[in-house]
Amino acid sequence: MACHELIEGHLQALARSLPASVVEELRDGLIESYEDQLERLGDAEAAAHAAIADFGDADTVTAAFVRASPGRGIAVRLLLAGPVVGLSWAAALIAGHWWTWPISPPLRLAVGLVLGLAVLMLIVAVRERHHYRTVRLAALAGATGVAVLDTTLLATVVMLPAGPSVLLVPALAASVARVLLVVRAVPEMISDP
Amino acid sequence: MRAEALKGHLDGLLLAALEDGPRHGYAVKEALRDATDGKLDLPTGTVYPALHRLEQAGLISGSWVVVAGRRRRTYELTEDGRRSLKGARDNWQEFAAVVSTALRGAPWPATS
Structure with a gap:
């Protein structure tokens, strides 16, 4: 399934700080979440916003990876x-x-x-x-x-x-x-x- | 439920979500949400670093698989992870029993 540009933008923000394999893992989770939201909401834009909101902002996620x-x-x-x-x-x-x-x-x-x-x-x-x-x-x-x-x-x-x-x-x-x-x-x- | 209420218990919860078999990060989050009727809905992005921390500690092990053309990292409990989960359960039951007793409003023992 093609992914939404908002999702790609979020992943690019994460890729600026995190290793490629971590971003690849996050990509899978974020797309999975987007697909769930799309099935629930039926609207790509709303689904992308919901998936990103559920995922958390890039700074918080990056900081958690840095701590770990x-x-x-x-x-x-x-x-x-x-x-x-x-x-x-x-x-x-x-x-x-x-x-x-x-x-x-x-x-x-x-x-x-x-x-x-x-x-x-x-x-x-x-x-x-x-x-x-x-x-x-x-x-x-x-x-x-x-x-x-x-x-x-x-x-x-x-x-x-x-x-x-x-x-x-x-x-x-x-x-x-x-x-x-x-x-x-x-x-x-x-x-x- | 607020995230700060989970402080100190997140590791045990994640290990419990992996008890029935291997799962990837998003599936772990969904398992916790489903098991608690939606009361425990962690931000997806915070589950992954916690899983990495558990993997470094040797409590879970990760491996890559390909699903629907995407590379996916799945995690499963190690023997150390199973022991840690049992310890987390025992500690929680003891803690919950003590706090429940205190919150019940029973009179405190008199001090001199």
């Missing part, structure tokens, strides 16, 4: 875990006198930049309300940054002749757990739902 997106979920978890992991590493690094380690200033600056950018991206992913793709990209960038940072810290501790410290255990465990969390979440984030 896997990218936002991982960004929230990483931001909540951030202070705990950060404090674990701070304690371990201070106890290990990290400022005496032979690490070049550019590398220290790079680590700081990656940390700052990762946190910024995760905040964007959590705060963005209407652009699904922005949430996905920001969460992916932030999560990748966190994983790179954790891997760098782990490699640094392994390579440098830092004395063993009991404070390193929780920091290492936290970083390994965070890297695993990111590795498990990435496929869901990059797959088109």
Whole structure:
């Protein structure tokens, strides 16, 4: 059955923010609703208006999908875990006198930049309300940054002749757990739902 | 019924709508409406994100089929979903019993 132009317009508005497969699923539901209304009302224009009213406005539907997106979920978890992991590493690094380690200033600056950018991206992913793709990209960038940072810290501790410290255990465990969390979440984030 | 009254119960309702077999998003909404004689008529667009959330949680699984030339995503309960539905039913019955008792106007126990 040919669909009404109002329905197509509504779907186009949704397609501006949502992934193609989500819009395809919504298209099926909206057309199904339109066909039901058409059978009930017998008028295409009235049926299209009724179906759209029943469906909900594009902003509300988009915002609900953004809230439910896997990218936002991982960004929230990483931001909540951030202070705990950060404090674990701070304690371990201070106890290990990290400022005496032979690490070049550019590398220290790079680590700081990656940390700052990762946190910024995760905040964007959590705060963005209407652009699904922005949430996905920001969460992916932030999560990748966190994983790179954790891997760098782990490699640094392994390579440098830092004395063993009991404070390193929780920091290492936290970083390994965070890297695993990111590795498990990435496929869901990059797959088109 | 107002949507905010459903807060905390939407997941259980959606799982219940899938208990008898696979359904697509619009059919889930229609099943809930029919089961409640029209008293529970959710906006169609809000059902889909909730279904996606349940799928991410592993409570339902989705698959694509082609119907009347259109691709359609249908959902069915997983084993975890069935367990979650049973839990939602138990919690609701306990909650409803407590609230019903309180609303009946029975005297409250005296405090010291």
